[in-house]
Amino acid sequence: MGSGWRFKAILFGAWMGAAYLILPMLVIFPVSLTDKRFLSLPSLDKLSLRHYETLLEPTWLSSIGQSIVIGVGCAIVSVTLGTLAAIGLWRMRSALSDTLFGLLVLPLVVPPIATALGMYGVWHRLGLFDSYxxxxxxxxxxxxxxxxxxxxxxxSNIDRSWERAARSLGASAAQSVWWVIVPNVMPGILSGALFAFVISWDEVILTLFVTSREINTLPKQIFVAIRDNVDPAIASAASGLVVLTMVAVAFQGWVAARRQRGKNAI
Structure with missing residues (x-):
């Protein structure tokens, strides 16, 4: 009885925490439907899509297109490097692999502003500043x-004997990776690609430091618009960012559920 009560209390607290984090984001949807020229909640009889029409202007369309191109490019580069690095660390099985793993995930805990400051100078010297x-x-x-x-x-869920079996049957190291390892970690690869795209799609701090006039992604355009004029079109653009992120999270949950069903079947 006591255990059931504690579980319900924890579950209630989890739902309250989720509501506290999510509900403020949902406010942008009604705000984006206002018929006024300033940020405000609309009345039900005066809903308008005029600010979504603003997103069809060349400046906004260009920023959306650039965000998609950069996001896809980021996903491709990140998946290629991250997958190869993860497989290499998995094969090493040594104390050095733990150290290298920590270095690879270090950017996740370093404040983006610190990374951006370092990249600003390096990107200028390498001629990469303000480029795709x-x-x-x-x-x-x-x-x-x-x-x-x-x-x-x-x-971590792959039996290492699978790769040894493939090698004993004549497969090269590259073939064993491509035909044995990669198919079995495809859910993780897809999840990583999705995370990489969403991170790039939402990123503004790094973008502000490594770009100038040529590159203008959607988050950067929103930042500039907020600085110059608080237009409800910002809420329309932000609602698109939120919807894409929610779709990505839902897809990630679907992939995780399929992977769990696959484990249970085995």
């Missing part, structure tokens, strides 16, 4: 840690 490649690499340096974590977690 420079922005993608900057975002990937932060996102690759998420890929390493998700792929490494998937590798």
């Amino acid at each position: 490649l420079g922005t993608i690499l900057a975002h990937s340096a932060w996102a690759v840690g998420f890929v390493v974590v998700t792929v490494y977690a998937g590798l």
Whole structure:
């Protein structure tokens, strides 16, 4: 009886915490439907999509397109490097691998502003400042840690004898990785790619430090718009960011559920 009461109390606290974090974000949806020129909650009889139409202007469309291109590029680079790094660490099985793992995920705990300050000077010297490649690499340096974590977690469920069996049957090291390891960690790879894209899609601090006029992503455009004029179009753009993030989280939950069902089937 006492145990059941404690569980219900913990569950209630968890739901309250989730509501505290999520409900303030949901306010942007009604605000984005206001018919006024300033941020305000609309009345039910005066809902308007005029501020969503603002997102069809060239400046906003360009920023959305750039965010998609950079996000996809970040996902590709992060998945490639993060997957190879995770497989390499999994194969090493030594104290050094734990140290390298800590270094790879270090950007996750370092404040983005500190990373951005360091990249600002380096990117200028390398000629990467205010370029697609420079922005993608900057975002990937932060996102690759998420890929390493998700792929490494998937590798922990793989029997190492599978790779040895493949090698004994004549497969090369590359073939054993491609045909044995990668298919079995595909849920982790997909989760990592999703995290990398969402991180790049939402990132503004690194973008502000490594770009100037040529690169103008959606979060950067929102930041500039807030500084110049508090337009309800900002709420419309922000609602798109929130929806994409929610879809990504839902997809991640679906992937995790499928992976758990696969384990139970085995």
